[in-house]
Structures are given as C-alpha cells and as structure tokens.
Amino acid sequence: xxxARSQAGERVIRTVCPLGCGIGCGILAHVKDGVLTKVEPxxxxxxxxICAKGLSAPKLVYHPxxxxxxxxxxxxRGEDQWxxxxxxxxxxxxxxxxxxxxxxxxxNSFAFVTTGVGVFGNLLPVGFSGAVQGTFILPAGxxxxxxxxxxxxCYGSLWWFGEDYPNRFSHxxxxxxxxxxxxxxxxxxxxxxxxxKDMGAKLVVIDPMFTTTAAKADHYxxxxxxxxxxxALSMMNVILSRRLHDISFIASRTQxxxxxxxxxxxxxxxxxxxxxxxxxxxVWDSLSRKPQNCNVxxxxxxxxxxxxxxxxxxKPAFQLLSDVVAQYxxxxxxxxxxxxxxxxxxxxxxxxxxxxxxxYRGLGGTRGSIHGDLSFRAMNTLAAVTGNISVEAxxxxxxxxxxxxxxxxxxxxTLLQAYEAIASGKPHPIKALWMNRRNTLNQDPNFNHIxxxxxxxxxFIVATDMFMTxxxxxxxxxxxxxxxxxxxxxxxxxxxGSHNYLQVQEKVIEPLHESKSYLDMFxxxxxxxxxxGFLDKSAEDYIREMLASGHPSxxxxxxxxxxxxxxxxxxxxxxxxxxxSKRFEFYSERLKAFGEELPVYRxxxxxxxxxxxxxxxxxLLSTHxxxxxxxxxxxxxxxxEFDPGPALDINPADARERGxxxxxxVRVFNDRGEMKLKASVHEGVIQGVANVSQGWSxxxxxxxxxxxxxxxxxxxxxxxxxxxxxxxxxxxxQVERVQEG
Amino acid sequence: xVKEYGLVVDLERCIGCRTCTIACKVEHGIEVxxxxxxxxxxxxxxxxxxxxxPKLSMTFTxxxxxxxxxxxxxxxxxxxxxxxxxxxIVLIDEGKCNGCQECLPACPYGALVFDxxxxxxxxxxxxxxxxxxxxxxxxxxCCPEQAISCGDLAGPDSVVSRAINQRGAYVxxxxxxxxxxxxxxxxxxxxxx
Numbered sequence: 001x002x003x004a005r006s007q008a009g010e011r012v013i014r015t016v017c018p019l020g021c022g023i024g025c026g027i028l029a030h031v032k033d034g035v036l037t038k039v040e041p042x043x044x045x046x047x048x049x050i051c052a053k054g055l056s057a058p059k060l061v062y063h064p065x066x067x068x069x070x071x072x073x074x075x076x077r078g079e080d081q082w083x084x085x086x087x088x089x090x091x092x093x094x095x096x097x098x099x100x101x102x103x104x105x106x107x108n109s110f111a112f113v114t115t116g117v118g119v120f121g122n123l124l125p126v127g128f129s130g131a132v133q134g135t136f137i138l139p140a141g142x143x144x145x146x147x148x149x150x151x152x153x154c155y156g157s158l159w160w161f162g163e164d165y166p167n168r169f170s171h172x173x174x175x176x177x178x179x180x181x182x183x184x185x186x187x188x189x190x191x192x193x194x195x196x197k198d199m200g201a202k203l204v205v206i207d208p209m210f211t212t213t214a215a216k217a218d219h220y221x222x223x224x225x226x227x228x229x230x231x232a233l234s235m236m237n238v239i240l241s242r243r244l245h246d247i248s249f250i251a252s253r254t255q256x257x258x259x260x261x262x263x264x265x266x267x268x269x270x271x272x273x274x275x276x277x278x279x280x281x282x283v284w285d286s287l288s289r290k291p292q293n294c295n296v297x298x299x300x301x302x303x304x305x306x307x308x309x310x311x312x313x314x315k316p317a318f319q320l321l322s323d324v325v326a327q328y329x330x331x332x333x334x335x336x337x338x339x340x341x342x343x344x345x346x347x348x349x350x351x352x353x354x355x356x357x358x359x360y361r362g363l364g365g366t367r368g369s370i371h372g373d374l375s376f377r378a379m380n381t382l383a384a385v386t387g388n389i390s391v392e393a394x395x396x397x398x399x400x401x402x403x404x405x406x407x408x409x410x411x412x413x414t415l416l417q418a419y420e421a422i423a424s425g426k427p428h429p430i431k432a433l434w435m436n437r438r439n440t441l442n443q444d445p446n447f448n449h450i451x452x453x454x455x456x457x458x459x460f461i462v463a464t465d466m467f468m469t470x471x472x473x474x475x476x477x478x479x480x481x482x483x484x485x486x487x488x489x490x491x492x493x494x495x496x497g498s499h500n501y502l503q504v505q506e507k508v509i510e511p512l513h514e515s516k517s518y519l520d521m522f523x524x525x526x527x528x529x530x531x532x533g534f535l536d537k538s539a540e541d542y543i544r545e546m547l548a549s550g551h552p553s554x555x556x557x558x559x560x561x562x563x564x565x566x567x568x569x570x571x572x573x574x575x576x577x578x579x580x581s582k583r584f585e586f587y588s589e590r591l592k593a594f595g596e597e598l599p600v601y602r603x604x605x606x607x608x609x610x611x612x613x614x615x616x617x618x619x620l621l622s623t624h625x626x627x628x629x630x631x632x633x634x635x636x637x638x639x640x641e642f643d644p645g646p647a648l649d650i651n652p653a654d655a656r657e658r659g660x661x662x663x664x665x666v667r668v669f670n671d672r673g674e675m676k677l678k679a680s681v682h683e684g685v686i687q688g689v690a691n692v693s694q695g696w697s698x699x700x701x702x703x704x705x706x707x708x709x710x711x712x713x714x715x716x717x718x719x720x721x722x723x724x725x726x727x728x729x730x731x732x733x734q735v736e737r738v739q740e741g
Numbered sequence: 742x743v744k745e746y747g748l749v750v751d752l753e754r755c756i757g758c759r760t761c762t763i764a765c766k767v768e769h770g771i772e773v774x775x776x777x778x779x780x781x782x783x784x785x786x787x788x789x790x791x792x793x794x795p796k797l798s799m800t801f802t803x804x805x806x807x808x809x810x811x812x813x814x815x816x817x818x819x820x821x822x823x824x825x826x827x828x829x830i831v832l833i834d835e836g837k838c839n840g841c842q843e844c845l846p847a848c849p850y851g852a853l854v855f856d857x858x859x860x861x862x863x864x865x866x867x868x869x870x871x872x873x874x875x876x877x878x879x880x881x882x883c884c885p886e887q888a889i890s891c892g893d894l895a896g897p898d899s900v901v902s903r904a905i906n907q908r909g910a911y912v913x914x915x916x917x918x919x920x921x922x923x924x925x926x927x928x929x930x931x932x933x934x
Binding site for chain 1: 753754756757758759760762763764766767772773774779784785786787788789790792793794795797798799800801879882883885886931932933934
C-alpha cells in the first residue's frame with residue numbers, strides 16, 4: 001500500500017479514524033492547502049470499513065462550535081458563562097490548584113479521568129496523575145466491566161469486550177449473538193459473522209430489543225433484561241439431561257473433575273490428605289476407585305458423584321454445577337426469562353450439536369442486571385460444557401504501556417468507587433477532578449446525584465474537550481483539545497469487536513484554533529510545574545519507545561513499517577488459561593463468601609422484580625446509538641437529519657395501558673429523577689421494557705435526562721474481582737403521558 | 742460496445758447504517774438531503790421492525806435514482822435540464838435548471854431532493870464523474886457491507902447481470918413504464934431453530 005499519493009495539489013494520507021469509537025478503521029484523509037477535505041475508507045486487513053460518523057469527520061473537525069481557546073468560568077458552575085484566557089494563564093491556574101489542593105488535602109486528592117482511543121489520550125493522564133501524586137479513575141465500570149470480571153474468573157484474563165474464547169472460530173456452523181448488536185456497534189466482528197452466515201452458519205440473536213443484528217438473524221429470541229444467566233443455566237439443563245455435553249473438554253480443560261469439600265466449599269488439595277503433600281487439586285479416579293492427584297496420568301477423574309475422603313465429604317465441581325443446573329428446567333427458566341420453554345430446548349440442542357458453535361457476547365447482557373458478571377459466567381460455562389471454547393484466540397500487541405509512569409504510580413480508584421471517594425473521602429479524599437475528553441457527566445450514571453451531591457464537594461474542575469459538553473459546562477477551566485487529525489498517535493485495537501492491527505494516526509493538518517494535543521497540553525503543564533525529565537520527547541519518539549517493548553508480539557514492528565502498513569501482532573506463543581488451575585473455571589473459591597462460587601442466577605436489583613415493581617414496573621434500557629457515538633456526533637446536522645433527537649421506545653401493550661399514542665410527549669421517572677421525550681411505540685422492544693438511545697445531552701430532552709434515572713450502586717462481588725460495573729439497564733421506571741397545552 | 746450502467750443493492754447485506762447517505766453528501770456537497778436514502782420498509786418508524794413478535798422483520802432498502810430508461814423527471818422538466826447519457830445515466834444540467842421543482846413529484850420513486858441552499862433539485866448521477874475515471878460510485882466504495890455494486894447491465898458477466906441471473910434481483914414497481922436500472926437482491930429466507 002502507498003501511504004500517500006498526490007494529485008492536483010491534494011495529498012492523500014493514510015491514517016486512522018479514531019474519532020472515539022475504538023474500532024480504529026484505516027482511512028485515507030484528503031488534504032488540500034492544509035485543509036482536511038474528505039475521508040474515504042482505506043484498505044487494510046483484507047477489508048475496509050467506514051461509517052456515517054467517520055465520513056462526517058470534516059464536519060466535526062471544522063465545526064463552528066469547536067472550543068477555540070482556554071476559558072475560565074464566570075458565574076456559577078453550570079451557568080455556561082465564560083471568559084477567554086491564555087494557555088499561559090490556564091496552565092498557571094491549574095498548576096496552582098494542583099499544588100494547593102495537594103498541600104491542603106494530601107496526596108491523591110487530585111483525580112483524573114479520561115477517554116482516549118490513542119495511546120496518548122489513554123496513557124498520558126495515568127502518567128500525569130502519577131507525576132503529581134494524584135488519583136487515576138479507572139473507567140471500565142462505566143458499563144464495560146462486568147464482562148471482564150466474569151472472564152477474569154473463567155479464563156484468567158481480562159479480555160476487554162471479552163469475546164475471545166467463545167467466538168474465535170474460523171468456521172462456526174452456528175452463531176449465537178447474545179445481548180450484542182455487532183451489526184451496529186462492532187463492524188469487524190459483524191464482518192466475521194456475516195462471512196460465517198454466507199458460508200451457511202445459522203445466526204440466532206438473543207436480545208430484549210429487535211436490533212439491527214436481529215434483523216439479519218435466522219431466529220430472534222426476545223428475553224427479559226438481566227435474566228441471561230437463567231437462560232444459560234436452562235440450556236445447560238437441556239444439554240446435560242440429553243447428554244449433549246462435551247465430557248472430554250469438561251474433564252481435561254475445566255475444573256469439572258476437581259473435588260470440592262462439602263464442609264468449607266474449597267477445593268480438596270493433596271496436602272489436605274497427605275501431610276506435606278503438594279498444593280495440587282485432587283480428583284476421584286473411577287478406575288482405581290480412589291483419590292488421585294489431578295496430574296497423575298492414566299486415570300479417569302469422576303465428574304459426578306459424592307465421595308468421602310479421610311472423613312470429608314467431597315463432590316467433583318461438575319457435580320456441583322449439575323446440581324445448580326438441575327434447578328433450571330425450561331419451564332422454570334421460561335417464567336424467569338420470558339423465552340418459551342420449547343425455544344429453550346431447541347436452542348440448547350442446536351447450540352450443543354453444531355460443530356462448532358460460536359457465541360458473541362456484547363456488554364448489553366452484563367448491563368441488564370447488577371449481577372451482570374453472573375450472566376457472563378453462566379454463558380461462558382455453557383460454552384465450556386459444550387466444548388465451544390476456541391483455542392484459536394489471538395493475544396494482542398504488548399507494547400510498552402508503562403512509558404509515562406516514570407515518576408511514581410498514581411493511586412487508582414474504580415469509577416463507581418470515585419463517587420464514594422468524592423462523597424466521603426475514602427479511600428482517597430478526591431477534591432479536584434480533571435475530565436480529559438471524557439464526558440463524564442453525560443455518560444456516567446446518576447446525574448442528579450453527581451450535580452447535587454458530588455460536584456459541590458470538588459474545589460476545582462478542569463475539562464478538556466473539542467466542544468462544550470454536559471461535562472465542560474460544570475468545569476472551572478476548560479481547555480480545547482485537538483481532533484485526531486491534528487496530532488500523531490499510536491492506535492491499538494480494542495478487543496475483538498475490532499480487528500487486530502496496530503496503526504499510526506498521522507498528523508494530517510495543523511491543530512486548529514488554539515487547541516493542543518494531549519501530549520502538548522500535558523507537556524506544557526509539566527514544564528510549568530517544573531517536573532523534570534517528564535514528557536520532554538516528541539510523539540514519534542514516544543511511539544518508538546512504546547513499540548520497542550521487547551515482547552515477542554512486537555517483533556519487527558517499527559514506526560516506519562507501521563506507516564507503510566498496519567500490522568497484526570507478531571506470532572507468539574498463546575498464553576494458556578490464566579486461571580489458578582490453568583483450566584476454564586466455573587467454580588470460584590473467592591466468591592464463596594457471596595454465595596456465588598458457581599454461576600447462579602440472581603434477580604436483577606430493580607428490573608421486573610421485588611418491591612419496586614408496583615411503583616416502577618418498567619425496565620429502562622439505554623442502548624448504544626446507531627448513528628452517534630456516545631455523546632459525540634449529536635452536533636452534526638447531517639446525522640441529525642435521520643437521528644433527530646431522543647425517543648422512548650415502548651411496546652404497544654405498555655403504551656396502550658398508559659394511554660400513550662405514538663409521538664406523545666411522555667415523562668419517564670423514578671425516585672432518582674425524570675426525563676421527558678417523545679414516545680416511539682413499536683414492537684421492537686419487549687413488553688415491560690422501555691429504551692432510550694444513550695448519548696443525548698440534557699439539552700436534547702424536553703426536560704430531565706436519561707442519566708438522571710440511572711444509578712451508581714456497586715456490586716461487592718464484582719468489586720472483589722475487578723472494577724464494579726454500572727448496571728445501566730437494571731433501572732426501574734414508570735412512564736406517563738404528559739398533558740400538553 | 743456501449744455500456745448500460747445499473748446498480749444492484751443486496752438487501753441481505755444492507756444493515757441500514759446510512760453510510761451511503763452520508764457518502765453521497767460528501768461526494769456531491771449536498772448539505773440537506775442526499776442522493777440516496779434508506780427506508781425501513783413497512784415499519785412504523787425508521788429502524789423499527791414490522792409485524793408482531795415472534796414474526797418481526799426489518800428490511801432496510803436504500804432508495805436512489807433508478808436511472809430509468811424512460812425517466813418521468815425528464816418528461817416533466819419544462820427547461821430540458823434533465824438529460825440521459827448514452828450509457829443510461831440520467832443527469833441534471835444545473836445551468837439549464839430553473840428550480841421549478843416539477844421533476845420532484847414526477848418521480849415515482851421519490852428519488853429527487855430539493856437543495857434549498859442551492860435552489861436546485863439534486864439526485865444520484867451514479868457518480869458519473871468517478872465512473873468516467875474508472876472509479877466506482879462513492880456510496881459503493883464506502884458501503885461497509887459491500888451491499889451496493891455498480892456495473893454494466895449489457896455485460897452478461899457484470900456484477901449486476903450476475904445478481905439478476907443468480908440471486909433473482911428485481912426492480913421496484915416493475916409495472917410502471919419507467920424501466921428502472923436499479924436492482925435489489927432479496928434477503929435470504931430465515932431458517933428458524
């Protein structure tokens with residue numbers, strides 16, 4: 001591929017479209033007289049991709065509303081009254097606040113939160129918060145962390161958007177898309193599914209909403225949000241009773257045969273029965289009829305039964321799983337999930353007998369319940385008991401991500417714990433916040449709680465962005481950031497919804513107005529604060545250092561070669577399961593304290609259950625937009641032509657019950673807040689559920705805001721494993737018609 | 742051999758993402774509207790399904806100028822601003838157009854849009870300037886699902902001819918005398934579990 005070609009005074013430069021979505025499509029940027037005139041898809045990975053958003057890039061870059069210079073607040077926070085200041089003054093004010101707040105409240109009182117696609121946007125705020133002894137807020141809890149939490153337990157790795165193991169088959173015969181809408185949100189994953197379907201694979205979609213992906217499916221199954229674990233357990237119920245499970249995989253690649261003590265729920269170890277023995281798992285050998293170390297060859301570990309060893313009752317872990325599974329007959333699961341029992345039976349049989357069956361999990365399945373990690377653990381376990389775990393998984397590029405952690409490590413808090421840190425000072429007394437191009441107030445849950453209870457406790461707020469957003473509006477100092485066409489960056493693929501190519505984002509135009517790149521901004525502040533030896537190199541030099549990590553996945557990858565061609569990771573040995581047993585783990589000793597050692601089904605916190613149902617009978621989803629990217633692109637007039645504003649998707653039966661007609665203005669409310677918007681009455685949403693496409697800002701509503709309805713409740717079991725997840729779709733509401741006029 | 746350009750749109754592949762709609766705006770500088778739009782056929786709203794659960798369906802159909810053999814817009818134009826090239830592409834000569842908008846209601850496919858900024862009707866010209874350079878139409882290049890292809894209806898092995906012969910591609914409203922040159926491949930029949 002030629003990275004650049006010229007015609008009639010126009011340069012065409014190969015770069016990446018990292019306007020924010022993390023897919024990182026390779027694009028060709030047309031530049032004439034220093035102006036970005038057009039983008040088009042660039043070839044890579046044997047394919048190409050661009051979308052309505054990416055094609056609108058020049059509209060975003062040259063948008064008249066772009067933040068053009070630093071500003072400081074006049075009037076009260078949120079009033080949107082500003083005074084233009086110089087970069088010098090802005091950096092002076094920020095530097096003084098970092099020093100003073102640190103002196104007054106101690107280390108870790110200045111917190112940073114970021115969203116970035118390139119390495120600079122992601123990693124610089126981490127390094128900078130370390131350099132100033134601040135706190136870095138880990139962002140995965142914004143709806144994305146329950147899946148990695150489950151995958152950490154099952155596979156021992158944090159596959160982000162974690163779909164690697166159950167879906168990496170080259171030629172699946174059956175594609176089960178579960179709580180995921182890749183045709184809308186994960187184009188490269190969708191291309192793989194499309195290829196499989198073209199080659200004859202059947203496509204089944206499970207979702208509370210009839211999505212774009214459902215429109216392409218052979219069979220669409222509608223499910224109540226947050227009940228996915230019950231469906232997965234019931235499918236296993238059918239599979240075990242029909243003996244369709246993969247005994248060989250369960251015996252050799254999962255904890256299935258390992259004995260669990262009935263007295264304490266812990267695995268029996270050889271040292272328990274043989275003083276001074278090794279810390280190895282023990283199985284019951286059906287051939288010799290006695291317990292054996294799991295590593296002994298030529299024996300057959302029993303998967304079922306109850307055994308007494310040295311007076312201690314023990315059962316194979318698979319027996320314990322089978323006992324849970326036995327509770328979820330299709331009839332019972334049907335009552336919980338709303339999926340007809342006969343559909344559960346047929347789905348289970350087809351999934352278990354397809355060779356192989358791939359499962360594509362999104363994050364929707366983990367947002368519908370505060371127990372989203374259990375949903376994913378049950379779905380993973382379903383894949384494992386049928387042997388549908390792919391060993392073709394790739395491992396990502398291991399570039400040097402610690403490059404900016406040169407001074408000291410920051411303190412880390414998770415997103416939901418940051419709420420608590422601001423409210424109570426624990427574990428760190430957060431008194432100031434820097435939102436680095438992260439529209440936190442628009443995208444993170446419980447807006448009224450944030451603005452009413454948390455922001456007044458913050459003594460200083462900085463926000464960097466391309467536009468005035470819900471978040472920048474509440475800042476004390478606002479800094480204009482450059483678009484991704486205005487600086488050089490390294491773009492690594494995020495997870496498997498993407499491709500696995502590392503790419504270089506080129507600087508194709510000069511920074512517009514007084515905007516700065518992340519590197520130039522933090523470097524200027526570091527100089528102002530006299531932090532020696534920090535951020536004193538060029539973007540290119542940093543990228544070179546990141547590429548030279550020495551990891552085998554980076555063999556042969558240089559900046560110069562990346563500029564010619566995007567590159568996949570160099571072939572290297574794939575890590576085995578990173579779990580303690582080096583096997584797939586469905587049984588977790590560490591979650592015994594929560595009663596979640598097995599992937600049980602737990603009712604959602606608010607959705608269609610419990611005492612809330614009488615007052616707030618509907619579950620509110622806030623699914624990802626088709627034409628926008630979170631809160632981005634809502635200000636592009638081209639997009640607004642077909643995506644004009646928020647609407648409440650509601651089932652005709654629910655609408656009828658409330659006297660709501662299509663197009664009526666409705667009020668959606670719960671104890672936390674409300675929103676007013678138009679009703680869109682249609683069959684695409686399951687009865688008992690209402691949905692609004694997320695990303696809209698308060699100003700887009702006729703009143704209120706969807707994030708005023710969401711909550712920031714922490715699931716402690718998730719916090720014990722990974723970052724606790726915001727259960728954005730485990731939200732109970734009521735809907736009423738607004739009398740107009 | 743004179744070419745006869747036509748389009749084929751694969752409804753099995755189309756995901757209704759409207760990349761084509763924006764691509765047309767980009768290529769032709771259309772601020773309001775586009776030469777190609779996407780309809781969710783038979784549904785109460787865009788991007789919502791038709792029918793009742795479990796029998797739901799959602800079919801996205803890109804709609805554009807059909808490059809008709811007998812264009813009704815051409816007949817309706819009082820200033821002879823609409824013409825047809827030898828290869829079948831129907832063009833608007835903006836120099837001759839007086840902005841009277843007679844062509845808009847004449848089109849049975851609703852393929853023309855009025856650009857209020859320019860005071861002129863706009864429609865798809867199959868990116869004739871790109872075709873003349875050997876490039877495919879910009880919407881076809883940008884379509885992430887490769888659902889849009891442009892080819893020579895006169896050539897038996899062209900992508901369009903193959904779609905007609907092998908996939909049963911059809912035209913919309915065949916009963917009209919228009920003779921449209923945009924073909925649609927039907928979606929695959931679902932195989933339920």
